[in-house]
Amino acid sequence: MLRSIIIYVQGLQFVGExxxxxxxxxxxxxGVGGNNTGPxxxxxxxxxxxxxxxxxxxxxxxxxxxxxxxxxxxxxxEKANEYPKKFTDIDLEFVIKGKNISKEAVKRAIDLSMxxxxxxxxxxxxxxxxxxxxxxxxD
Amino acid sequence: MLRSIIIYVQGLQFVGExxxxxxxxxxxxxGVGGNNTGPxxxxxxxxxxxxxxxxxxxxxxxxxxxxxxxxxxxxxxEKANEYPKKFTDIDLEFVIKGKNISKEAVKRAIDLSMxxxxxxxxxxxxxxxxxxxxxxxxD
Numbered sequence: 089m090l091r092s093i094i095i096y097v098q099g100l101q102f103v104g105e106x107x108x109x110x111x112x113x114x115x116x117x118x119g120v121g122g123n124n125t126g127p128x129x130x131x132x133x134x135x136x137x138x139x140x141x142x143x144x145x146x147x148x149x150x151x152x153x154x155x156x157x158x159x160x161x162x163x164x165x166e167k168a169n170e171y172p173k174k175f176t177d178i179d180l181e182f183v184i185k186g187k188n189i190s191k192e193a194v195k196r197a198i199d200l201s202m203x204x205x206x207x208x209x210x211x212x213x214x215x216x217x218x219x220x221x222x223x224x225x226x227d
Numbered sequence: 228m229l230r231s232i233i234i235y236v237q238g239l240q241f242v243g244e245x246x247x248x249x250x251x252x253x254x255x256x257x258g259v260g261g262n263n264t265g266p267x268x269x270x271x272x273x274x275x276x277x278x279x280x281x282x283x284x285x286x287x288x289x290x291x292x293x294x295x296x297x298x299x300x301x302x303x304x305e306k307a308n309e310y311p312k313k314f315t316d317i318d319l320e321f322v323i324k325g326k327n328i329s330k331e332a333v334k335r336a337i338d339l340s341m342x343x344x345x346x347x348x349x350x351x352x353x354x355x356x357x358x359x360x361x362x363x364x365x366d
Binding site: 093102117124130133135140142146161163204211 | 228229230231232233235239241243245246247248249251253255256259260261263266268269270271272273274275276277278279282285286295298299300301303304306310311313314343345346348349350351352353354355
């Protein structure tokens with residue numbers, strides 16, 4: 089069981105506290121009456137899916153003794169025009185940098201994350217199409 | 228279209244940058260090999276649904292001229308035991324403090340958020356059961 093408390097501050101600004109002991113500010117865009125003092129709630133979904141899959145991929149590539157020297161995940165979320173304006177499509181691009189990185193190891197790591205381990209993806213794919221691709225930059 | 232970049236740092240630590248211009252650290256729990264230097268990706272889903280619905284509720288109650296003096300959302304997420312260990316149940320408790328707060332206005336605001344406006348809820352309810360309740364504390 090994970091718990092969080094979200095506390096109203098002012099305007100559309102909230103502070104969210106997690107059970108792991110961290111607090112972050114969330115705010116709305118000025119277009120919806122906020123002051124953009126922190127990420128918008130929908131942005132946290134993109135950070136979540138990128139962070140979750142990134143942790144899987146880095147763990148698996150390290151177990152496979154790959155010499156990973158960098159990993160970036162570019163995440164794009166396309167929103168519906170109609171309320172509730174949920175994400176309809178989420179695209180993840182994994183950019184792996186390293187020395188003699190095996191393409192097969194990368195494909196397998198991403199496949200394991202996307203289709204077995206990534207909890208955030210499992211919570212989003214019921215409502216949004218999650219697409220992914222990868223790019224390897226050899227050092 | 229919303230974009231984010233998630234950049235690997237060390238261990239299971241990542242920095243996520245949002246298109247709104249904010250950066251947050253994410254990390255894993257020590258139990259999974261992280262150092263808990265920031266919220267875990269799954270925790271961001273709970274902050275997201277709390278922040279999203281909180282922004283809706285505060286906006287609607289202010290439009291209804293309610294004298295709101297505080298709002299907290301307690302969020303609990305129950306995870307499956309099996310991989311991908313997604314949230315199966317998410318509970319939101321809205322605690323509204325204020326003066327002469329109308330119960331009907333609160334019920335209506337929460338109903339509008341949960342069933343019409345909250346994008347994060349719409350992206351999670353395909354995969355998790357989202358329950359909600361409320362409590363009013365009159366000043």
